[in-house]
Amino acid sequence: MKSVSLLLALGLGAAVFAATSCGGNPAPQTPTPNADSAAAAARARADSEAAAQAERDRQAREEADRVARQRQADSIAALARASEEVRTTLAAMIHFDLDKSNIRPGDAATLDQKVAILQANPQLRIRVGGHCDERGSDEYNLALGNRRAQSAKQYLVSHGIDAGRIETQSWGEEKPLVDGHDESAWSQNRRDEFEPISGGDNLRRP
Amino acid sequence: MAVSRLGGWTVRASVAAVLFLAVYPSNRLVAQDTSAIDRGVRIGIIYRPGVRPGLVMLPRTGQGLDSVRVMVARDLDYSDRFEVITLPGGDSIRLASTTGPRRSSAGGATATKGGTAGALNYPLYQALGADFALDITAAGDTTVATLHDIAAASVRRAVRVQLPRSSDPDFRQAVHRLADQTLQAAVGTPGIAATRILFVKDGKVYRIDQDGADQKLVSSTDRQAMSPAWGADGRHFAYMEFQAGKGWLYLQEMGSGKRTAVATTGSALDFTPAFSPDGQTMAFSRATEEGTDLYTINIKNNCCLRRLTVGRFSDNLSPTFSPDGQRIAFISTRPGLPQLYVMAADGTDQQLFAPFDYGVTGASNAPEWSPDGQSVAFHRDVAGTLQVFVLDVRTRTVRQLTSVGRNEDPTWAPDSRHLAFVSDRSGYRQLWIIDLDTGRIRPLLQQSGARLPAWSPRLSEATSSTP
Numbered sequence: 001m002k003s004v005s006l007l008l009a010l011g012l013g014a015a016v017f018a019a020t021s022c023g024g025n026p027a028p029q030t031p032t033p034n035a036d037s038a039a040a041a042a043r044a045r046a047d048s049e050a051a052a053q054a055e056r057d058r059q060a061r062e063e064a065d066r067v068a069r070q071r072q073a074d075s076i077a078a079l080a081r082a083s084e085e086v087r088t089t090l091a092a093m094i095h096f097d098l099d100k101s102n103i104r105p106g107d108a109a110t111l112d113q114k115v116a117i118l119q120a121n122p123q124l125r126i127r128v129g130g131h132c133d134e135r136g137s138d139e140y141n142l143a144l145g146n147r148r149a150q151s152a153k154q155y156l157v158s159h160g161i162d163a164g165r166i167e168t169q170s171w172g173e174e175k176p177l178v179d180g181h182d183e184s185a186w187s188q189n190r191r192d193e194f195e196p197i198s199g200g201d202n203l204r205r206p
Numbered sequence: 207m208a209v210s211r212l213g214g215w216t217v218r219a220s221v222a223a224v225l226f227l228a229v230y231p232s233n234r235l236v237a238q239d240t241s242a243i244d245r246g247v248r249i250g251i252i253y254r255p256g257v258r259p260g261l262v263m264l265p266r267t268g269q270g271l272d273s274v275r276v277m278v279a280r281d282l283d284y285s286d287r288f289e290v291i292t293l294p295g296g297d298s299i300r301l302a303s304t305t306g307p308r309r310s311s312a313g314g315a316t317a318t319k320g321g322t323a324g325a326l327n328y329p330l331y332q333a334l335g336a337d338f339a340l341d342i343t344a345a346g347d348t349t350v351a352t353l354h355d356i357a358a359a360s361v362r363r364a365v366r367v368q369l370p371r372s373s374d375p376d377f378r379q380a381v382h383r384l385a386d387q388t389l390q391a392a393v394g395t396p397g398i399a400a401t402r403i404l405f406v407k408d409g410k411v412y413r414i415d416q417d418g419a420d421q422k423l424v425s426s427t428d429r430q431a432m433s434p435a436w437g438a439d440g441r442h443f444a445y446m447e448f449q450a451g452k453g454w455l456y457l458q459e460m461g462s463g464k465r466t467a468v469a470t471t472g473s474a475l476d477f478t479p480a481f482s483p484d485g486q487t488m489a490f491s492r493a494t495e496e497g498t499d500l501y502t503i504n505i506k507n508n509c510c511l512r513r514l515t516v517g518r519f520s521d522n523l524s525p526t527f528s529p530d531g532q533r534i535a536f537i538s539t540r541p542g543l544p545q546l547y548v549m550a551a552d553g554t555d556q557q558l559f560a561p562f563d564y565g566v567t568g569a570s571n572a573p574e575w576s577p578d579g580q581s582v583a584f585h586r587d588v589a590g591t592l593q594v595f596v597l598d599v600r601t602r603t604v605r606q607l608t609s610v611g612r613n614e615d616p617t618w619a620p621d622s623r624h625l626a627f628v629s630d631r632s633g634y635r636q637l638w639i640i641d642l643d644t645g646r647i648r649p650l651l652q653q654s655g656a657r658l659p660a661w662s663p664r665l666s667e668a669t670s671s672t673p
Contacts, residue, residue: 099543099569127451129451135590136569136571137544137569137571137572137585137592137614137615138432138572138614138615138657138658139432139433139477139478139491139523139524139571139572139658140521140523140524140537140544140569140571140572142432142453142475142477142491142493142498142523143491143493143497143498143521143523143539144521146475146493146494146497146498146521147497147521150495150497153495167451168495169451169452169475170475170493171448172432174409174430174432174448
């Protein structure tokens, strides 16, 4: 309403100016727009401007939505990437010397990463599987694989992870990672494997 | 690059090995078994040639008993209690006999009445080195195994049995029982022909006759199985199966295949089941957070779990009962490496069983107490590979039985003189049988990947039948 009366006032002002400025130079007779048509024009203009404004608003909103959606998608992708990365880190195996179950110094760092992941993801529960190479006794290797899984679990627990979040199992020499009968195969087969058993879908970076 | 370097290593290693052998030849010359398998190998065993009685199988034709004769002859050969004499030229020997072969083509009936005793050319067989002659004939639906005592020039015994049809699943075991009866008649001790061996291959449990025939799958799922063990009655066996990250122990009836989970199993990794001789108790290993320890459970009433060992910093596993049920031999890592220990069946009085030199003797595993109670067979790491050993229970001394290739997981035959074990001496891991008295070794299978054998007790008629 306010803008309409303003436009109306401007229109009247323009009409006054036109009347007063035709003094010496006889201006071509122009029909004085009547008040009704001026108002209609003003209304039409106002309408189209409002429509344009609404369109701009709508576009802005869409753009914002799109950006937001993109940002969300980006962040989901990033999260997924992070989750995948974390999962890979979590699955990194540790290895053992022949007939030994103590954690090698180099593998402590690997386990420290798992500690951080478990701390950053309190819903995560994991399983540690102990494995052996084919050289030892078949049945003794079940006990040795158990020791190897327990070693990793004890390390994680001693670094603050709740024992209830870590299951252990032993496969002895029954599931070799690498087929082969040399030290290269054996050293890869003497290992602990780590896998999430629950809460492992969206893992956060530590 | 890597390949050539590896090649270099191999060459260097073999040069080193050759040098080693060249420098220390005498130390390596330990009298042990060789890879020759047919001649019979003598290892750490005093072999008394000529002690075994000679046995000759009388050739017969046309009675439809060829497979029976072949099986019995093989069983008697595999018993390692005879020198089985094969007749060159078969029937020609009989034809050469002075009294002449009485062609009993009308049927074996007359041949079983002892009348043939006079017909046999005893001096000829004596000259061939035979102490016994075995004649297998048919009399109607009865099969008669007539054992002749050559020196006494008479019939020692005629064993009459009704064999099932050869298509009958019990046929082979019935023939094996006939062989055992014959052996008993000849040397006075029961045989091991009517026995079977359980083993694991590709994660499944199989059963096979001791002569290597009639192999059958007996584990009932696709889950990975290990450590089969026989009940003393021969009707049951137990084994471990991986399931959801745990080790489950199952009891199974050999005949029906019906299986039940052992009480309390499934909570941890349970493995290496062993039956007590009275069939009441099962001893087993259970791996938990504290390590691996031995437990017993009453399998008749499914109750009364009992922990026998407490080793927070050591593992205790692989129990085996003495045949009187009073003691359990087992493996413990309390000295660092796994070694052979023994305790009372209630877990008291735990002590070292097989002596070892600390820091020198390798890991010892997989013990099994012999059915006669006098020995415990096990395997031990010797210079990085496993070899079969036997502990003498009375003197607590050990002797090494094998030295060719890797040899492990020995299991006793019911005669306490044969052992089945796993060996890769032929290039791949499979089952072999050794006779401790003669040192003779034979392959049980010609299949790669067989392991963890368990030899049955003697199987009576009721236990061996298969529906």
